[in-house]
Amino acid sequence: MDVLIGLEIHVQLKTKSKLFCGCSTDYRDSPPNTHTCPTCLGHPGTLPKLNKRVIDFGIKAGLAFNCDISKKMRFHRKNYFYPDLPKGYQITQYDTPLAKKGKIRVNGNEVRVRRIHIEEDPGRLVHKKHRFSLVDYNRSGIPLLEIVTEPDISSPEEAKKLLLKIRETLEYLEIFDGSLDGSMRCDANISLKGGKRVEVKNISSYKGAQKALAYEITRQKNLIRRGKDVERETRHFDEAQEITTAMRKKEEEHDYRYFPEPDLPLVKTNEKKIKKIKESLPELPEEKRERFVKEFGITSDQAVSLTSSLDFANFFEEVAESVDPELAASWSTDVLKGELNYRDVHISESNIGVGEMIDILNYLSADKITEKGATHIIRKVLDNNEKPSEIMKKDDLRSIDEKNIKKIVKKVIDENQDAVDDYKKGKKEVVNYLVGQVMKETKGRAKPDITNQVVKDMLEENL
């Protein structure tokens, strides 16, 4: 089934202040209309003041997606009326966007980026039970990057993956925070087998994108099966019901009357500046994953888990430089990550540092502690912020050597004669029970595999 999907994605950039004024962008937990000023309220006589950082962030994003960066760009006015649009026009970019002709790789497929441009977010309408609506302008003027792809996406699943990849890349560039509610929104275009194009608006989550597109494919297939035409239209995605609905046909045709924004001068850049920014870009997630696999000999699944955030990747890398990388990898992905998630804590905010992790893994490699012990220490460090060496001493986690294991096994066997009898009768699972008793006795300080062997040997001896 030939499915052609294109996305138009809006992301809010992580600047301190808004695109055209100094109001703080940290508006989400604030009461309405407390992050506003005459400029973002559209008061008469106010003028836009372009925030330099937005241009820098935009160029970074353009480079990360392999685009050509515009050497000369200007802003335009997009004129339309709406209660959430204070000036009666939105300042955006029309025929001189920030970046063009890029590509993003997803699933082995290359999705072309048609353009990336900068524009301002409007305010927010709130609808309650009244006969009127309510407007909050806190969001008015937040800087947005609009990323438009060609219809190269071939499935809803791929669309979701593309959005996740965009999120990951922009977070690595430290220009975007995907955890903020509504920070990424998109519209999708979808057509089947050369049929008419349907636009779907109001998608604001990754899962939502997949669901909206999957629903559309089904809806359109059904129409075709019943011999009906798929109409070219704009539909609204209902997140709660996971369906798309037709928008009222009476929507006026928009004539945006674009013209260049006379209140803002040209923005020019050159090869030298672009090169400088390119050199300052961090290694992007995919490159980093490939390098980890090559350099540290870990699996690509592990690499994916380790690079889920830049902080976590950096943590792992530093640890892997001082201990066996495979050990570092498996303990980071299998144990540490789980413990962090359980405590809902980000690696950068946690009590465990690179040094602590290295210490723990070194104790483990040197057989000074068992795996259970290592896990125990990790938990104690996270919860109580103690040093591994202190925990080792205090909780007496030093692993027991073979000589002592033999003593304890002998003791356990002497105390559990029925178990020995059962073993003689052929019940081999007795070994596990006896090992468990040794563990209890030693509080997990006996290495399981050695204990296992010793118990078997002694049982055999007794026969």
Add this chain to the structure above:
Amino acid sequence: MKKGINKSDVEKIASLAKINIEDKKLDKLKTQLNDILEYFSKLDEVDTEDYGPKFDISELSNVFRKDRIKESLTIDEVMEGGKNKDNYFKSPRVEK
């Protein structure tokens, strides 16, 4: 003779510009607009082949502001000219 705009054209533009115009004023307005638009067509006489549009009178470029936070207005200042409901602006109904 050029076609000019008719009354329904004027109504369409008035709707685009969100301005109510009384029906009785529409005819007069239409006539005035046609006179003026005909006058605007004089521009067709100018040969501007060698000239691009002049969008930058002061020829400035790269004028920027640093990414710093400035104090926002107090809620009283914000709400002064509008209708306040729980510190939201009251807006006429928007169908959603």
Add this chain to the structure above:
Amino acid sequence: MMQAWKTAELVKNGDISAKENILRYIDIIKKKDEDFNAFITLNNGQAVNRAKQIDEMVSEGIDPGKLAGVPVVIKDNISTKGMRTTCGSKMLKDYKPVFNAHVVKRIIEEGGIVIGKSNCDEFAMGSSNETSYFGVVNNPEKPNFVPGGSSGGSAAAVAYGASPVALGSDTGGSIRCPAAFCGLVGLKPTYGAVSRYGLISHASSLDQIGPITNKVKDAALMFDVISGKDDKDQTSIEYTSNSLENIKSDISNITLGVAAEFFGKGIDNRVENKVKNSISLLEDLGSNIEKVKIPTAEYSLPAYYVISTGEASSNLARFDGIRYGYSEEINKNWKSVFSENRGNSFGDEVIRRIILGTFALSAGFYGKYYKKAMEVRSKLIDEFNQAFNKVDAIILPTMPYPPFKIGEKKDDPLALYKSDMLTVPMSLAGLPSISIPCDKNSLIGMQITGKMKEEEKILNIALAHEEAL
């Protein structure tokens, strides 16, 4: 009347009291404004308090600034914090800004005193001050005749003695026209020389704020105070002006340009004669006269109106009544509410221009109108640049005729637009241009236009002429 620069000196030295001074002006306004309707809002209480503060500063040995104690009239499309700013419109009849325009901030910093907000054509759209919601302004020099527009109130106020200086705004001639019609000096600065922050926009690529004064030296003083780069307006340019200090009336090495395109057809004989006399006077004072050509000049008018109405239609879109401004009942759908709020509060001229501008930008017409006008603008600028290779300044009349009777041109909008034919070329080119009276009695003005950033040069020429009268 004492010039502003002199007043400031005397106040600074403690020779006169700012309070006494301002009370005199307040009294004049009280007696005379009824006949001329130059003011929409007065600021008496605060003005007197500020004057007292100035006097206190002087007694403590602190220099209040270049405008110490000088009353300044501010056109009502320039934002004054806490003080009504109406733009002559019902839409903003109760609107009070929460901030000061940059130019107002500068005036206050230099010890100037805002004495009131002056009447103007609605949203600065007009050449006769007959479209204001707050009534027509009468010309003090010729009652029952128009004072010119759109800064008619500012000009009338200075003309009848309400203050020595006023600020107006000029998009296509709105400072120079009323200056000419009221026998005053009016300066439209280089585009970008004065910050537009706080000026309620008419046409963003054309608007400039400038002084209307009795005498040239006061125009120089005001320009020095209000000009200069402002980071709140990213289209403002670097410009440090000391024109008052540097001003001189020696024009013996100046070459003045005269273009045939600005004389002859469409120009009243009286205007042509007076201006030609003035040119002779300038020649007698030692300048050379040379012919220049601006062939595209006759197309400036349609180009100007396409561009200014296009930009204005966008600039006035913010007036929907939700955050500020006139608003009727809102319990209907939003499209109706917006259309009613705007339709019931904008005057006919404003509505006409918004419709024109919306059309000029609309799909299918953008290329024919707005873009074409911008190309014509490019060509015009080129021609001016070529002329300025030969001459220092260009001399031409300000208005094609003397002041006309109130009501005479009201029913012919296109005819009224054509009264701007001599002022719009400089607006399109962003050039500084000053209008001064041709002689002491006629209400006919002469324009002196210079290269960008050459206000000093044109002020010198203006002063030479003024002193010779």
